[in-house]
Structures are given as C-alpha cells and as structure tokens.
Amino acid sequence: MTQTPAHERIAKDVAENDVVLFMKGTPAAPQCGFSATVVQVLNHVGVGYKSVNVLESVELRQGIKEFSSWPTIPQLYVKGEFIGGCDIVREMFQTGELATVLKDKGVKSA
Amino acid sequence: MAMDAEEIERMIKAALPDARVTIEDLAGDGDHYSARIVSSAFKGKSRVQQHQMVYRALDGRMGNELHALALQTSAD
Numbered sequence A: 001m002t003q004t005p006a007h008e009r010i011a012k013d014v015a016e017n018d019v020v021l022f023m024k025g026t027p028a029a030p031q032c033g034f035s036a037t038v039v040q041v042l043n044h045v046g047v048g049y050k051s052v053n054v055l056e057s058v059e060l061r062q063g064i065k066e067f068s069s070w071p072t073i074p075q076l077y078v079k080g081e082f083i084g085g086c087d088i089v090r091e092m093f094q095t096g097e098l099a100t101v102l103k104d105k106g107v108k109s110a
Numbered sequence B: 001m002a003m004d005a006e007e008i009e010r011m012i013k014a015a016l017p018d019a020r021v022t023i024e025d026l027a028g029d030g031d032h033y034s035a036r037i038v039s040s041a042f043k044g045k046s047r048v049q050q051h052q053m054v055y056r057a058l059d060g061r062m063g064n065e066l067h068a069l070a071l072q073t074s075a076d
Helices: A005-016 A033-045 A058-068 A086-095 A097-104 B005-015 B047-057
Strands: A019-023 A050-053 A075-078 A081-084 B020-025 B032-038 B068-074
Touching (some): A005 A050, A005 A058, A033 A086, A033 A097, B005 B020, B005 B047, B047 B068
C-alpha cells in the first residue's frame, strides 16, 4: 500500500487514541444513519472516543477505505485494531462482545 | 447509483459458489439492501474477514454504486 498523507494521519490517529470512530459528520450531528448508529452504541457503552469526520476531506474519505480495506464508513478502531463497520459493531454490541473487546484491550468504559 | 438485487447475488455467487444468498431491498430504491450470506468459505474467518470477502466479490461496487448493503454472514 502506498503511503499518502491521509494514511499517515489515520495511522497516527489510531495509534494515539484508544478508540477512534471514522464517521460522516460529528457525534452531535451525524450525516448518515449508519454513523449515527455507531455513535449511539459508543455512547450507550459509555466509552470515550475520538471521532474523525471523513467528510472534511476527499483524501481522508478515500484514505480510510484503503487503509482498512473496507469500502464503507463508519469504521471503528480500538487500540489500533479495525473492529468493523456499522453492522459488525451493532452485532457485537447486541451480543455483549463489544464490551468484552473493550475490557480485554484495557479500555475504560462507564 | 443503483444495483439490482440479482446482480448483487450473481457477483457474490461468482466468488463464493456454494453461498446461499438472501437479499432484501430495504427502501425499495435499489440502493439500500440487506444480505444474509451463508458459505463454507467463511469457516474460520473473523467477521471483518467475512465481510471483506463479500466486498471483494462485489469488486469495488460497494461504497460506490451501492450505498448500503447491511451484511450478515455465517459459515453454516
């Protein structure tokens, strides 16, 4: 994979923050229902996270798809590991698996 | 900016020949689907890997022509 400035920014974000959500819009004003769902899940779980609005730049929006080999947004990272998009995060939340992953990785949640 | 359900099913089955595919057009607009896919090829793969296999089968359509495809995958 060719490194672009967008890839470098993404790599830095996922390295420096325990939980990172790449989404369309912001947690307060999501611009897509799938992003809104993941925001709701994270708020419900009570975990702090950094959100990145991919609508801010075309390079970022394209870059995150390449970085994760994943064609859609939102995308959730925990401790540098790609967890999944909306479907997977919702399913993991429903089964309790998400709480387990956060706990196992040592991420504090309420 | 739309794909019909048969085309989605055809592309998935081309890549995963034994797949059982059930597709639902969620909004009736040819742009928001859900798909349940069962294939032995998913055995031993994580959910992320299973979904990536489906996205690869769709050869770049996902996220472009196809805005939303809610996926549920399993090995059996």
